[in-house]
Amino acid sequence: MILTTAVQTRFAEEVRAGLTKPGQKELPSKYLYDAVGSRLFDVITELPEYGLTRAESRILERHSREIAARVPHNVAIAELGSGSGTKTRRILDALCRDHQARYFPIEISATALAACEREMRDIATVSVVGIEREYLDGLLEVAARRRAGEHLLVLFLGSTIGNFEPAAALAFLRKIRTMLDPSDFLLLGTDLLKPVPVLLDAYDDPVGVTAAFNLNLLARINRELGGHFVLSQFEHVAQFNETARSIEMHLRSRQAQTVAIAAAEITVEFEAGETIWTESSHKYRLSQVSSMAADSGFKCAAQWIDEAWGFAENLWMAG
Numbered sequence: 032m033i034l035t036t037a038v039q040t041r042f043a044e045e046v047r048a049g050l051t052k053p054g055q056k057e058l059p060s061k062y063l064y065d066a067v068g069s070r071l072f073d074v075i076t077e078l079p080e081y082g083l084t085r086a087e088s089r090i091l092e093r094h095s096r097e098i099a100a101r102v103p104h105n106v107a108i109a110e111l112g113s114g115s116g117t118k119t120r121r122i123l124d125a126l127c128r129d130h131q132a133r134y135f136p137i138e139i140s141a142t143a144l145a146a147c148e149r150e151m152r153d154i155a156t157v158s159v160v161g162i163e164r165e166y167l168d169g170l171l172e173v174a175a176r177r178r179a180g181e182h183l184l185v186l187f188l189g190s191t192i193g194n195f196e197p198a199a200a201l202a203f204l205r206k207i208r209t210m211l212d213p214s215d216f217l218l219l220g221t222d223l224l225k226p227v228p229v230l231l232d233a234y235d236d237p238v239g240v241t242a243a244f245n246l247n248l249l250a251r252i253n254r255e256l257g258g259h260f261v262l263s264q265f266e267h268v269a270q271f272n273e274t275a276r277s278i279e280m281h282l283r284s285r286q287a288q289t290v291a292i293a294a295a296e297i298t299v300e301f302e303a304g305e306t307i308w309t310e311s312s313h314k315y316r317l318s319q320v321s322s323m324a325a326d327s328g329f330k331c332a333a334q335w336i337d338e339a340w341g342f343a344e345n346l347w348m349a350g
């Protein structure tokens with residue numbers, strides 16, 4: 032049965048727009064994360080070829096105390112896209128060793144919020160208030176709940192910022208800045224540029240987990256929108272875009288074919304070899320990270336780097 036909630040209607044509209052636009056067909060990467068996609072992503076983070084998550088965990092394991100020391104005691108923590116909250120635990124443990132704090136995980140997935148609440152349950156000094164919203168709406172709500180004299184620390188980990196196009200990333204960071212007071216902070220994870228073969232392995236692993244993660248988007252369209260994609264007729268492609276310094280995921284049509292998608296009211300023609308662009312993951316130079324801070328109205332307060340993989344955790348101050 033095909034449900035037509037507001038969310039499904041929006042999904043159908045975005046699929047129609049992306050697959051009927053002239054030139055490069057595309058699908059928004061946010062739709063990679065349904066229940067199946069989120070689980071596959073969790074497996075990706077464990078793959079030997081995908082070092083990003085382990086690099087950030089190492090930084091947080093080694094430097095949480097230093098991060099905590101730079102942030103005022105009277106702080107509420109808001110996390111954009113908390114996932115299950117495992118990495119955040121390290122920061123909360125350090126921040127709330129001897130004083131109380133409120134933690135607001137912001138997530139569109141109720142399941143992820145519940146997992147996050149479970150993960151933090153036993154930190155006696157932390158009270159968790161889950162916010163089931165899109166990132167910026169959620170942050171607006173947290174800012175509105177701020178108590179007198181309370182500072183805000185916003186967490187945006189995992190280099191999810193890299194999944195935004197550069198102009199959109201800047202607009203997003205500027206919007207965050209407008210919601211903060213000068214003595215508030217943003218802790219931002221950024222994956223650094225590294226040799227192309229390393230990136231290609233990370234986004235096209237030999238076990239095929241990333242391929243399954245990408246192909247699941249077509250399976251999701253079949254499940255939720257009455258799509259007729261034959262998955263074996265598409266293949267996962269990871270390629271490096273030198274100009275954008277981003278690794279792109281595509282789904283390539285193995286042959287000329289036509290695919291109907293009922294809820295989107297479209298029939299899409301594919302040429303043999305034609306691709307659907309499903310995600311970009313931008314990789315940064317340190318100078319770019321500094322420019323992003325300045326261009327969005329933040330000041331770099333501190334930076335921790337994992338040299339083994341190439342990942343920077345950045346503490347930016349809003350003032």
Ligand code: AVI
Binds near residue numbers: 083190194310311312
């Ligand atoms: C969530 N995001 C930071 C991941 C990345 O590395 O860009 C998503 C991902 N796509 C393929 N593998 C991982």
